[in-house]
Amino acid sequence: MVRRRFLLALSMAVLLGCSPATGLHHERIYVFGTLVDVSLWGVTEKQGRQAVADLDRAFQSQHFEWHAWKPGALTDLNAAIARGEPGRATPHLVRLIEISKRLSAQSDDLFNPALGHLIRLWGFHNDELPAGAPPARGEIEAWLARRPRMADVSVEGEWVRSSNPAVMLDFGAIAKGYAVDLAIERLRALGIRNALVNAGGGMTAMGRHDDRPWRVGVRHPQGKGILAALELHDGESVHTSGNYERYGEHEGIRYGHIIDPRTGYPGREIVSATVIHDDGSVADAAATALVLAGLADWQRIASQMGVKRAMLVDEGGTVHMPPEMAERVHFTGESPPVEMSPQL
Numbered sequence: 160m161v162r163r164r165f166l167l168a169l170s171m172a173v174l175l176g177c178s179p180a181t182g183l184h185h186e187r188i189y190v191f192g193t194l195v196d197v198s199l200w201g202v203t204e205k206q207g208r209q210a211v212a213d214l215d216r217a218f219q220s221q222h223f224e225w226h227a228w229k230p231g232a233l234t235d236l237n238a239a240i241a242r243g244e245p246g247r248a249t250p251h252l253v254r255l256i257e258i259s260k261r262l263s264a265q266s267d268d269l270f271n272p273a274l275g276h277l278i279r280l281w282g283f284h285n286d287e288l289p290a291g292a293p294p295a296r297g298e299i300e301a302w303l304a305r306r307p308r309m310a311d312v313s314v315e316g317e318w319v320r321s322s323n324p325a326v327m328l329d330f331g332a333i334a335k336g337y338a339v340d341l342a343i344e345r346l347r348a349l350g351i352r353n354a355l356v357n358a359g360g361g362m363t364a365m366g367r368h369d370d371r372p373w374r375v376g377v378r379h380p381q382g383k384g385i386l387a388a389l390e391l392h393d394g395e396s397v398h399t400s401g402n403y404e405r406y407g408e409h410e411g412i413r414y415g416h417i418i419d420p421r422t423g424y425p426g427r428e429i430v431s432a433t434v435i436h437d438d439g440s441v442a443d444a445a446a447t448a449l450v451l452a453g454l455a456d457w458q459r460i461a462s463q464m465g466v467k468r469a470m471l472v473d474e475g476g477t478v479h480m481p482p483e484m485a486e487r488v489h490f491t492g493e494s495p496p497v498e499m500s501p502q503l
Contacts, residue, residue: 182369186211190218191335192286193359199346200353200368210349214342214356221338224249227275227329228284237275237328240321248319255330255337256314258440262333263309265464266448271420273307275327281425282407283416284329289407293414299423306420335361336398336443343394355391361398363439364391376491380431380472386495387470389435389487396439400446401431401472419451428453428474434461435468435487445469454479458500467503 184199184207197214199207224232232249239246248256259272275284280298282289305325312321312328330337335358342356343363353366355373364373372390379386380403391397402415402425415425432449436442445464449471452460457479461469470480470488477496480488481503 184208184211188215188218190215190222191338191358195359196355196357197342198355198357198368198373199351200366202351206349206351210346210351213349214345217342217345218338221251221334221341224251225255225330225334227331228279233328233330236319237326240319240326240328241324243324245318245320247317248314250317251337253314253317253319255333256309256312256319256328258337259330259333259444260309260312262441262444262448262464266444266452266460267463268308268310268420269448269451269460270332270444271308272328272330272332273309273311273323273326274302274418274420275329276307276325277302277418277420277423278329278331278416279327281414281416281418283405288405289414291407292409293407294423303423308420332400332447333440333444335359336363336396336439336441339363340396340439361396361439361443362391363396364393366393377433377470377488381476383492385491386472386478387488387490389489391435394437395435396437396442397433397435398439398442398446399431399433400443400450402426402450403430417447417450421451426451426453429457429471430474431472432457433470434466435484436466441465458503461503469503 182200184202186197188195197211226233232252236246236248263270278284280294307323307326311323311326339356339358339361340363343365346354355362355364372392374388374390376385377387377399380401402417405416407414417426419426429450432446434442434446445466448460449457449469457471468484470478470484472478477498479498479500481500
């Protein structure tokens with residue numbers, strides 16, 4: 160599954176176009192190890208600065224609270240789980256756990272935030288890309304034998320328990336979607352009606368950009384610039400997951416950060432998955448699950464997770480998507496091979 164760091168170049172770039180300087184306020188915040196782009200339309204400069212400062216404070220707090228390996232609320236909770244003891248969780252962590260339990264079950268555990276130990280084995284609990292050989296097969300088999308899942312985690316009030324001490328929570332595959340949706344809620348409460356918040360390739364839109372919907376670009380997973388442009392409607396989120404940005408390399412073999420909890424090894428067949436949904440948490444988690452589901456199962460997993468719009472790129476460069484997604488996608492250069500799937 161995933162330990163997906165928040166990388167600005169992961170999957171998408173905002174296509175802002177030309178806008179009057181008095182209408183568009185754009186700032187960047189450095190948090191989650193990346194740059195978060197905040198674009199606000201129809202605000203004064205003062206309103207824009209104050210709103211972004213408010214988001215910055217919230218993001219910095221979330222970064223400390225949800226970090227998977229640096230000291231904070233989540234690492235304290237994981238330490239309690241490892242000791243076989245109940246741990247106190249913050250309200251946001253409780254909510255992340257509850258959402259993750261539901262989405263994990265819907266994805267047949269392909270989205271599995273309980274696999275922090277496996278992500279650490281592969282060297283991705285680090286600010287730098289991993290170097291050296293991959294984990295020994297015996298280490299992976301030992302993890303597989305314990306197979307921690309979100310079903311092993313229970314919540315009662317603010318207390319979290321696990322029946323499996325091998326559980327180590329890592330919300331890298333959902334926290335971005337959850338955080339960006341919270342940012343949009345915060346902006347709405349401040350009276351802002353048109354915004355796009357992009358946290359390292361996962362974004363949520365509110366309202367419009369002047370007289371048109373917000374437009375974003377989906378990065379080509381094989382490093383060929385922008386694969387396609389698409390429009391986001393009010394309240395929609397789009398997230399892309401892929402193994403082409405964060406990876407380790409050893410003896411000429413590249414090992415991506417999206418680790419399959421069924422095998423303990425990185426997924427390979429699908430190089431990127433893009434999901435549009437009206438819930439950022441769902442879009443974020445589903446993008447990871449669909450990468451791992453592969454060509455045989457991605458439509459079934461998408462349906463179970465309530466996803467109607469998804470676009471996958473396989474290792475040969477073929478794009479797979481249903482009609483609902485195709486109506487949103489506009490390829491920006493030479494069109495790749497496309498295989499249409501049935502309606503989800």
